[in-house]
Amino acid sequence: MVTIKEIAREANVSPTTVSLILNNKSKERKISADTEQRVLQIARRMGYLPNLQAVSLKKNTSRFSYRILILWVADSRAQTMMRFFQGLESTIEEEKLPFEVLLQSYKGGSLQHAMKNELVLSCHGIIVCNAAESDLEFLDSNNFQRPLVLYNRYSKKYPGVVMDDRSIGTIPAEVFASHGKKKPALITTLPAFNGMNIRQNLFAYTCLSRGMGEPLVYYSDSCPKGGYEATTRLLDEHPETDCILYMREDLALGALRTFGEKNIRFPGSLEFITIGDAGLPISETSYPSLSIIFLPLEKVASECIRLMNHQLHDFEHEITSCVVPVAYIPRESSPG
Amino acid sequence: MVTIKEIAREANVSPTTVSLILNNKSKERKISADTEQRVLQIARRMGYLPNLQAVSLKKNTSRFSYRILILWVADSRAQTMMRFFQGLESTIEEEKLPFEVLLQSYKGGSLQHAMKNELVLSCHGIIVCNAAESDLEFLDSNNFQRPLVLYNRYSKKYPGVVMDDRSIGTIPAEVFASHGKKKPALITTLPAFNGMNIRQNLFAYTCLSRGMGEPLVYYSDSCPKGGYEATTRLLDEHPETDCILYMREDLALGALRTFGEKNIRFPGSLEFITIGDAGLPISETSYPSLSIIFLPLEKVASECIRLMNHQLHDFEHEITSCVVPVAYIPRESSPG
DNA sequence: CTGAAAGCGCTTACAG
DNA sequence: CTGAAAGCGCTTACAG
Numbered sequence: 001m002v003t004i005k006e007i008a009r010e011a012n013v014s015p016t017t018v019s020l021i022l023n024n025k026s027k028e029r030k031i032s033a034d035t036e037q038r039v040l041q042i043a044r045r046m047g048y049l050p051n052l053q054a055v056s057l058k059k060n061t062s063r064f065s066y067r068i069l070i071l072w073v074a075d076s077r078a079q080t081m082m083r084f085f086q087g088l089e090s091t092i093e094e095e096k097l098p099f100e101v102l103l104q105s106y107k108g109g110s111l112q113h114a115m116k117n118e119l120v121l122s123c124h125g126i127i128v129c130n131a132a133e134s135d136l137e138f139l140d141s142n143n144f145q146r147p148l149v150l151y152n153r154y155s156k157k158y159p160g161v162v163m164d165d166r167s168i169g170t171i172p173a174e175v176f177a178s179h180g181k182k183k184p185a186l187i188t189t190l191p192a193f194n195g196m197n198i199r200q201n202l203f204a205y206t207c208l209s210r211g212m213g214e215p216l217v218y219y220s221d222s223c224p225k226g227g228y229e230a231t232t233r234l235l236d237e238h239p240e241t242d243c244i245l246y247m248r249e250d251l252a253l254g255a256l257r258t259f260g261e262k263n264i265r266f267p268g269s270l271e272f273i274t275i276g277d278a279g280l281p282i283s284e285t286s287y288p289s290l291s292i293i294f295l296p297l298e299k300v301a302s303e304c305i306r307l308m309n310h311q312l313h314d315f316e317h318e319i320t321s322c323v324v325p326v327a328y329i330p331r332e333s334s335p336g
Numbered sequence: 337m338v339t340i341k342e343i344a345r346e347a348n349v350s351p352t353t354v355s356l357i358l359n360n361k362s363k364e365r366k367i368s369a370d371t372e373q374r375v376l377q378i379a380r381r382m383g384y385l386p387n388l389q390a391v392s393l394k395k396n397t398s399r400f401s402y403r404i405l406i407l408w409v410a411d412s413r414a415q416t417m418m419r420f421f422q423g424l425e426s427t428i429e430e431e432k433l434p435f436e437v438l439l440q441s442y443k444g445g446s447l448q449h450a451m452k453n454e455l456v457l458s459c460h461g462i463i464v465c466n467a468a469e470s471d472l473e474f475l476d477s478n479n480f481q482r483p484l485v486l487y488n489r490y491s492k493k494y495p496g497v498v499m500d501d502r503s504i505g506t507i508p509a510e511v512f513a514s515h516g517k518k519k520p521a522l523i524t525t526l527p528a529f530n531g532m533n534i535r536q537n538l539f540a541y542t543c544l545s546r547g548m549g550e551p552l553v554y555y556s557d558s559c560p561k562g563g564y565e566a567t568t569r570l571l572d573e574h575p576e577t578d579c580i581l582y583m584r585e586d587l588a589l590g591a592l593r594t595f596g597e598k599n600i601r602f603p604g605s606l607e608f609i610t611i612g613d614a615g616l617p618i619s620e621t622s623y624p625s626l627s628i629i630f631l632p633l634e635k636v637a638s639e640c641i642r643l644m645n646h647q648l649h650d651f652e653h654e655i656t657s658c659v660v661p662v663a664y665i666p667r668e669s670s671p672g
Numbered sequence: 673c674t675g676a677a678a679g680c681g682c683t684t685a686c687a688g
Numbered sequence: 689c690t691g692a693a694a695g696c697g698c699t700t701a702c703a704g
Contacts, residue, residue, distance in 0.1 A: 004681070015682080023683085029690085030689055049402070051682070053389040055682060055683080057389040057697065067388065074425075101438070105425055145360070223621075256622070256623060282590070282616075285589075287593040339697060352699085356674090356699090366674095367674080390697035391697080393681065
């Protein structure tokens, strides 16, 4: 990498002059047009790029900017991640926090490959999103020199922000029970983290304790097509099913195809609710519109940033997980 | 901000010792456990945070990391932005480019507020996404000290990567014409950038030149609900409409509600195509599935990064816009 | 076990 | 119109 000094030598001027020219101060400092052009050309020819570390060290700027690294799973649902980022950004802006956000995706289960020491040490803090169980083990068994916050995961070692998984499982069962439903089903993907098990177990438990049957469980790929296929299978094999919980919003959207093909209308004898993990705008306008358990991702992001801020400034803090409450939004797929 | 020097003074040791301790080298350098604990405590109490600029300047690391600032409109569709980021990331990884990506959102039309001089100068390069016309004027009338690439916008001053707006407008009209359609309609939002006008004009032009009527144009809000309402209005006022082009994917998804309510089935006499700006997975499984003009956002991102790389290294480059071709993907909403 | 000193690449107040 | 020099906060080879 070429430096100002090298350009100076090449141009037979002092580093001062080069710096001035490169910073557009030729006029104000009355550098001759001749010198200016010569230096500019040489800089161009040599491929000069400023060393921003040195610049900001000297200018004493960016001392007020903490780099926060966000590690997120590469195939996370777009809407989910976007809401999370926007939650981060708006909190940073509202509270005038001196944070800058650096993005790095990782393959689920391969967090350790993404968390190179060099990268970690180049940041003031780290937020890990959607860690798989094996990623959590990696985090638990290593010490990083930086504060770390977990998004939507529990850990004894690191603070984290989680959503209320118990309510997420309980509420739909309560709603179905209050509507007199008896034959519940659950359409889900393979559990990617422990919270999903909690949700699933609490749903089953509440169904039983409210006098409904044990929910049928159908597994699906993580995409709308998976939801479509699983729902078609479910209704072919168990047409008596009268209520369905979808563990992900895209599965429920995919299921609309099944209902269209089978000419199932809403309101009708069947109803369903989905965990609104993505918060997709289409869920409000789909036909039928989707009743969702609303997951407040922006709020979660906001808490992540706040936890990070505490960790950066208050070394006496305790390691606690912050639980964010969820909300039920009834719509046409489960009216009333 | 507290520095190593201040800690050293407070602890009555040298900066060297503090640095060693703070970098976990106490053992290897045989610092006494006593000193170590004392320094650590003082650092904690004083709230020490490393100045990463200074660290990496000294270590001569990160000289190989160019900071690229991505400015994106805060309310961009999530799926769109996410595909763009993933395109960036995968290209950076594949080509082993030494880039790190910094995100900053801005309100459409208020780019100048986001592009603070300090922020701009703290980065090696800038990619501006989804600029409004007024944002483009701002860019054209200012000089930045850094290379700048436009995503999906034309400019004489800056290189950019755009999609083939002419084809985007032409293809749907050609498809409709080849299916013998005669009464076209267009459902769109207010044009946010000039490319939208090109698409719209070419669609109208091609409809006419292929012997169809002039398309009816209905304006809609930028959300599924808007698409639903506009489509309902269109079909109420002009039930003879036999083909519709949607300018955005979410408008078409919202329209599915209209078709459901009006019991319009596909295939049937009506057909529609949507510009697949988001590339939503649900569009493949919706009922009917959506015929889309596929916009290759990953490819666009990849070209943006490549243009940036050229600008950073080759100062003799010309300012050119790179045009990325689009593809038509027929599905159930416009079969054949 | 600990410290003085050099130096990373840059900017800028000061001097001429 | 131009340059010598100090110094931003840190790390590390060297010396003791």
